[in-house]
Amino acid sequence: MMVHIPFERYEMQNGLRVVLSRDTSAPVVAVNLWYNVGSRNEKPGRTGFAHLFEHMMFQGSENVPEMAHFSLIENAGGSLNGSTWLDRTNYFETLPAHYLELGLWLEADRLGWLLPAMTQAKLDNQRDVVKNERRWRVDNQPYGDWDERLQMLMYPSDHPYHHSVIGSMEDLDASSLEDVEEFFRTYYAPNNAVLSIVGDFEIDHAKSLIDRYFSAIPSGPAIPPIPGRTQLGLSLGGEQRVTVEQDISLPRLYVGYRTPAYGTPEFYTNAVVAQILGYGKAALLYRTLIREQRLAQDVVAYAFPIVVGASMLVLWATALPGVALDDLERAFHAQIDALQSVESRDVIRAVSLIEARHLSDLQTVGERADQLSMYTTLFDDPARINTEVDRIRAVTVEDVRAFAARYLIAGNRSVMHYVPKHGEVAS
């Protein structure tokens, strides 16, 4: 079933791109900003800084007192958050519709007037919060550093995806107020941002409010190029392997393949391949490694929607107690090889699942706004919210077979074995 999300898009004089989409089915409104900056833009010695900076954006600005950003939105009955990723940083709130102006005032103030409110005490506090976030997500979590390790294997040391979003403790420690100021002046400008609003509002009213709050914010200088090497050949040029000993109960296999970047036609094949392999109870790896062979406790497959140079198809499988990781890996590769003769019903299943999830996701104004911001930021094309599914539908069984034959091969993969410390394997 097709659904068409209407929207209107324009660009302000200062370069801020705006996407408005009206939906009056509930009295709520989503305000969503994407800044075209992520961990890929960090300079050497400052890994994790884009994310630390995101935290600083919630610490108040010239006209917004410390903590007021959170309290004003929560007290209005809204929810809010932000997130940092390799390619971007986003900030978003969903509000009762009559608080739209509050959201715009808050977002404009921190885009235009963040620096006057920055203090060393705020930076020190948020640095501690972020270091605890790293401990919570990575250092104190079984398998928690897998993405950090896999990125190091999959991308050369001078590529911006070589390091993780969360960054290292020592780089976080080294970050200063001067870094905050420089990062802000470099990347936080209307010409490096997209503002999307979705929900119950009048288009003309929203336009006048956006003009009121954002038009006085000057355009920034040209955005510097992404540092390091941004072009990559579409082959890893040989298998990379690593074994990691950790305080875990069950061994786990991680496999990454280098694949074409998000936005290329082959990326959609990659997305379909991930569904075929790892999503649902009829997925190829579920029905073989889990259901028939009883080797694995779980399987996951995921195509990274990232745009610089090359993407990754990442898969993992956790061994059941008593199963040796080498046996699991052998069975795993056999199924990956089998993908070269996959049947069309696997492709139909994968496309049907993606279609259904896309429709379901569009139910919330927050998700619609985030997608509009994403497509505008990455591809300057908000219409993809309606057309992206067509690119998925266009993937054929021949495409999948060719993709598997070209990319899902030994010379193009990294393999990580996570094993319990001291060779203890539960049985």
Added chain:
Amino acid sequence: MSSDAGARGVKLDRSVEPAPGPIRDYDFPAVDGRSLPNGVRSVVCRAGDLPLITAQVIIAAGSALESDAQAGLATLTAASLEGGSRTRTGDTLAWDLEGLGLELAAWSTWDATHIRVTATTDRIEGALDILADVVRNPAFPPQEVERIRDEQLAEILQRGSEPRGLADDMATRFIFDDRSPYRRSTYGDQQTVSRFTATDTSDFHRTRFCPDVTSVVLVGDIDPDRGHDLVARAFGDWSGKAKAAPAVGVGARSDKTVIHLIDRPGSVQSEVRIGHVGVPRAHPDHVTLLVLNAILGGAFTSRLNLSLREKHGFTYGVRSSFAFRKAAGPFSISTAVGTEVTGRAVEEAFREVRTFIAEGPSDLEVANARDYLAGVFPLQLQSTEELAGRIAETVVYDLPTDYFQTYRESILAVDRTTIMDASAIHIRPAAMAVVVVGDATALMPDLEKIAVGEVIREGAGSADSVNIHGSEAGQHGG
């Protein structure tokens, strides 16, 4: 302070936060409930503007029905539904669903088992046929049940080495006494789960999955009359009567505050849980406690989070919550803090709790928390699955069908006095179970220094190896 000319030439004073526009009404969509002759309750709610319908079957059979020897059986039974029906193998079932883009979710809680599918409007009839087949005619093939049992055992093993899962499981063990089912994990443990066979899941299904304890909720792009017809067609000719449910008794393990230190050597962070027995869902203070909890530890701007995160930087976040169940679930505070600040963080959490009880919230805090909860309510009801979840709550806890029509009014009626009265009864800092999972050697001196309670260093860091109820699970009988 910065001022500049606004769009209409009016001077814009950015130092003043903009006033809200005219408030727009929100009404929880109308819910229509009927009973079929066989006892199945059919509940239909037309909502949303996309061609989607969520169908959720709710069976009043959850982990609370298990004896100690059956711990984990409700979870296994729900998971084993994917094993197929009398006419579909597990693999066929998966293809029949996923070939149409349908995803079947099946899970159990303490109080119910839920089976849910979301379909586009044109596929709802086929989706309901499969849903009914899964619920009414599961085959529980031994090979599939044993596979899923082994996966559940692996999951239990994983939780024992995962600090968050371990802390959660240990907290409930130390909060509840031996007669409380809630002291167990809904996953069960190695001893109970390893003994299960397909006969156990079949028996649980046969005696518990019956029309008289089943409700079918349809939410989305559907007319109520047609919805009831569809439910009757799929579930109307189902017969049977569920075995009577045992009464659930709940009690506290300890009447004083004790710190239970579970060693996880080399941890760079400590998982902390602080809690005690809370209140049942049916308690008249339910809504008051929602507002109370938002102020204490439920919202981002709660007292606990502002202190432990934004003031001290001890943690990435801290939350408190009441788990409302048929009997009294736990109240708990949950956080992860750096090893070196663990003692101070626990001390600070207790200080915040004691201050809150002694002084109460300000009128402004109460007003803000009410507005927060009333405001986010519709934000959390944008999808058919979220709406179905709320309607399921009315089904499981025997709330009126129109319960959520007046929910926001109930929240807005809570005041400072009712919160103070409730906090004096329902939050008891002198009788908390504190669980700390972390590097015990590093933590012990700090935890002993703070005047919170006796510190007991528990055994090795695995839920299974810490035996606090002193008896084999099987001895309680089934």
